[in-house]
Amino acid sequence: MDSSDLNAAGSTGAPVPGASTEKGTRPLIPGQRRPHPSESTSATTPSAPRERFWRAGRLEPMPIRRLPEAPPSIHILGPTVFLVALGVGMGESYMWPRLVLVFGPEIRWLFLIGVSLQAVVMLEMSRYAMATGESIFFGAARVFKPLMWFFFVTAILVYIWPGHLSAGASAFERVTGIPWQATAVAGMLLVGVVFTLAKVVYSLLESVLSICIGLLVVGTSVVAALVGNFADLASTVSGMFAFGHLPDEATSATWFPILVGSIAFAGPSGMQQMWYTLHLRDKGAGMGAHIPRIRGLRHAGEQESMPSRGFMFDTSDPAEMAKWKGWRRWVTFDAFVLFWGVTMLVTIAFTVLAQASARLDPGVVEVIRNGERDAALDAMASSFAAAGTPVLGTVFFCFIALIGLNATLGLFDSFSRGQADMTYFFVPGAKRFSISKLYGFFLWGLIAFGIAVLLFGPADGPAAILDTLAFLSTFAMGAYCVVLLLVNNITLPKPIRPGIVSNVIIAFAALFYLGALFYSLFAYGVVVS
Template sequence: MDNSDSASPGEKEPVTDGDIYADPTDATYPTSTYTPVAYDNLETASQTPIHNETGDDGDFKRSDLPKVPKLKYVVGPSAIMLGASLGSGETLFWPTLVARFGWALFGLFLLAAFVHFVVNTEIQRWTLATGESIFRAMERLHPTVPLALLLGGFLSLGWPGWAASADKIGAAGLSLGTYGILGAEINGWRLLGIALMVLIWLTYQMAPLMYNVVEKLQLLLVTVSIGLAILLFALVGSVETALSVPTNLTLSGEQLQVETVAILLGALAYAGAGGYLNLSQSLWIREKGYGMGRYQGRIKNPFAGDDPETVHRNGFSFVPNRVNLERWRGWWRVTQLEHLLTFFFGLVVVTTILTLVMFTYAAGSTGTAVDIWLVEVVPVVGSVTSIVIYALLFLALFTTEYAIVESFVRNSSDIIYELYGRDAGWSLSQVFWTLLTVFCAWGIVILFLPLSVENPFGLLVVGASMSGLMMWPYILAVQWVNTVRLPEHTMPGWGRIVSMWFAAGFFGYFSVLLTGIYLSTQLGWGIFETEAIVIGSEVGGGLLWLGYGVIQIAVMYRVARAKMAAAGTVDDAKRARGWFS
């Protein structure tokens, strides 16, 4: 490991592929990879422009970037993210919106999917460069930031409409009736829900490294789901409808109401898992061993009998010599490709197929997503196709249920441990396991509430819209840490900075619109009425738009200033630049 603080050692020696790319025998890929380091013996990174800015909270240690593995060895984190997306936006929200309003909205889906691709890979950037989670980066801004994210995560994911919908569809497919337990009547789908929550909990007990179990199961579930989607299109898909889409980009339906805007914001958020879930990309790539995350440590099952690993509080910084700069370029390339080929294309394929099928059989429907599939589509497609639809929807929703449990528990345990548990002497593994047990039990309790019986899709809308509301502020925060706190060779390029400005503005716009419509129509506070074109909003609505604009512009200014100030501070920084870096 390089202990020199010079920006360009070894420049007279050629850099070979053997210096940059890992041989398969160099690492334990394709499973999670970790390399222990003598952390306390490493040199502290200097407070100079070639290293990460620490703020007032903990120094970084110096170490070289690990060698870059081939793409096939790092597939996994984005498959979990795809699983989190399949059972929400892709099977429920977007098919419903297109069936109700027309194909014009599908362009909005494609735009949202690209926005999520940019946001998710930017969430990965801090961990690639430092090994720290994005929540630790947020804590460096202020401890209240990760706490606010934890609260938003619970409000958006703690009411499992995703579980209720999955169980309702699964029970309908299995034709489960009504059973009595302890003298009380209980729908069969609730029994299925309990069984699935218990199954999720049990899978985490199967191996010492819990991430590996999640990754393998999600890869299997996602692969089967994509296969079923392709089979469904082969059975009942209309090539004619698909070819007519470019000439049918119309927008119809009722005026925007609070529920419609909530569904739309939720669909935009769930065009890529959304909200609290997106932030898990940071922790999943750390568990997988991407970049400097390979040195940071992983969460192990505290009861599996394996030796625990230290998860360091503060991360790492690398000296920008030729080898490290080339490795950074390689890591950024393989990270983007993994997310593009696994998450983005899988998302587009499944969503397109399911939207085509629902539009073909239920165009103009105003029902909820679950009811449209079960009441309007299934009865008219035949028994074989019905089985495929039931299996696909159930698997897609179950992958989301599984990913949401995983994401909430992993994110929240990291936040709780870093803010309170580490100083209190708690074990991160035990925090994770305890939170997993509590959250699964909470999910079982929620499945018994009357609300989850009456309107499981309503729970999804609430959670999805909350996820959308979270995204504007944390996209701004992610961009802040990635430009203000990272050195020139690892900070985003101008193309990504502008894309993140757009992503923040995109979700901020719909968040303000939903907030104003909700306050004016649901609470009767007409002063907050907002108009989609901004002009014509009432006084309170105008203030909402003004606040949004001021915050957006202030962050854009600070980011641009940091980017321009960093120019030329690292010799040969362009060597680290690659496609859309």
């Protein structure tokens, strides 16, 4: 019998007819199987029921519990709103339109590959989180604890830089004249206060991001329809299928690192997919329903007791597997309708705007080539204004500022959530503090460092911070694809492991991201541009 099999009965720890005891083994009833040694059991007396466990790695085994019923597959709100808020960010509204202005809409086939890979990654990240209620970081520790610490350090190296908020603040400066540093600092302080006062951080953030994303999607689509024409739309859509189109200039030392970073920004970049597993847990998706939610620092004293590990359901029980399939349908709708669909809709709107801006100001392409990277924002603002009134140019910069704020809300929460999770479970002595207090510590530490960088750091303007963040994110993405393959195929029971197609796609994603990164390094000697 495979070590992945679970005993078909007693998934809640209730009395199991015929279960083995410490005094001996009772005969099995028809159709029942004996527990495999990989399932730990315990009992205090021969007649007491035994709680069963699923062993994964050398960490504490997971007790078997009931899987909650799945909600309807078709829905509007959910943890995907965090990935949409991060996916519909500076890559879609700024970096890819800039590439379209320089290389034409045919370059968007690389965007299609990037966002489609991320949709599959999202599905596979959710597999472990919903099956166990643990984060992917905990799963990595079950495979090999240094893997988890690698991501702990990577998160600090990559996400302490306030790139998204800086770019949004730069756009806001064009509207108000307020220096972007001052706006960015105020924005970070606002985020910190809001998260500190929230009773349940997840619930507040889901509501706020849903409203912001709705405004952004509707607003950009309406303006793109006013400014663009059918030819712009047709070339935008057809450009997604111009596979293999890669102008010589795109592979130069100047543009290739930016192109690689933009592919990473096609959707949520870097470790954001890993943090998504924590949002699934706070949403109560799958076995996450058995784990308490993180509270704001003001309400940290109300934090429920956090279990020391996750849980597993009985994968040999047909009723449990039916519920599992319901959860997979729920998250698949999230991945391909909400995440992939909304991200694609917004980037189409911004690409149409970029093409319209090139018609209105043909010289903008040469300006961008000469190093004026922010010129793309000015050109698309002109497209907004061309819709009928100069006021719309101001509206465009407000959209960019809103995108920067959206991304900052998501990133600051996600970074703090991930670091707190790893610290709480794996740093000796950390459990003296509640996970909500650790969340607050990392949140305000991130804010303090971000303010110091903006006011006193070596940052060469918002665009430089963003390009650096994008390229460094590529390495994290390649690495987490490797970890995802290991976690899902080693720690999960066989009936719920990914199939061959999913494994091949994730392996391709790892090669795609890491291959592009190291090609840039060895071919051009350029790591960050």
